[in-house]
Amino acid sequence: MGKLRAIAAACIAIGLLSTPIATQAVTSTSTTAADTTPTVVKAERSHLPTTRIVGGRPSDRGTTPWYMLLFPGPYMCGGTAIGQRWILTAAHCVTDLSPNQIANSEAYVNPATSNPSSAGQIGWASVTIHPAYNDYTSENDFALIRTARDIGTTTLGYNADVNAPTLDTSLQVYGFGTLSSAGAISDYLRTADVEDRAGPVGGCGAYGLGYDPATMLCAGVVGGGRDSCQGDSGGPLTTAGGSPRLVGVVSFGSGCAEANYPGVYSRVSAAAGWIQGVTGIPANTSTSSAPNVSAPAPTAPKKTCRTYRGKFRGVKAKKKTCKVSWN
Secondary structure: OOOEEOOOOOEEOOOOOOOOOOOOOOOOOOOEEEOOOOOOOOOOOOOOOOEEOOOOEEHHHHHOEEEEEEEOOOOOOOEEEEEHHHHHHHHHOOOOHHHHHHHHOOEEEEEOOOOOOOOOOOEEEEEEEEOOOOEEEOOOOOOEEEOOOOOOOOOOOOOOOOOOOOOOOOOEEEEEEOOOOOOOEOOEEEEEEEEEEEOOOOOOOOOHHHHHOOOOOEEEEOOOOOOEEEEOEEEEEEOOOOOOOOEEEEEEOOOEEEEEEEEEEEEEHHHHHHHHHHOOOOOOOOOOOOOOOOOOOOEEEEEEEEEEEEOOOEEEEEEEEEEEEEE
16 A cells, blocks of 8 residues: 555665665674674675655754764765764664775764755764564564764664553654655654554554554554655654654555554663663663754755655655755
8 A cells, every 4th residue: 555665665866867776694793893794793785775755844953962873884864962972863764884984984963954064074884683583574663873983963862662552642852854754855854743653562554464553653543634744764753742752763564654654663671671781871861962053053054965865665756856055
């Protein structure tokens, strides 16, 4: 009925790519910029990053200092600063990256636009993928990025309560992704109000056995209409209100904002022990720090073209969009 995002999903590639990145064999869980051999969990990749905010509104940047815009290799994804050197994102955003691509990947703290200035760029030092990540089922779709320097922002605490959120809990998802399935990306960060549609043990719409409540979280609205979409992969799903907590990571779905197909997110509480073990950061911990990079004044217009590449239920798809912005 819809188009699967992540298990046969869409991705956003930077520039005019004529061929997809080659599938590669991988063996372990961590890759650094200094490595000579790419090492990530899972024997082979069969899908590309999904990216996705439909039915939402522009986000108040003052409330999202922890939002990270990521450019892993040729893709665009979201992420969340959970520590001054740590970003939590989706494994499928980074699992195909070579050490050279990791060394040249970029992160930006809560940027004003989806075409940020290079002056605010933060480099990556290493990538660690969840050891139980399943590329085929998207279970445990988590990765941790260690940055090359301090991020310099207020971080977001992550949830460790396996019984939360509960059914119908109000949640918010954030991203620069497309405003409709296979549409153009947003110039500005957007947010959508959604609800937990399954609770900690229930099923998720029409996904059936493709949804694992132990490692996944189901969020949307009755009848569809609000969702993450192409461009939002790896981004945060948080509790609503004045003291948000990170409960999910954008993972996959069928189309965008379709009835009976809510968005599927990686359940952060399922990975809380792993996150603390890798980073040393306890759950529900946030830190405050003034940004260490000031925004530069606009200089000259810049034309940016991005190409969506991926497979929709086995059918290859490609769409290019360009925009001119002042950088």
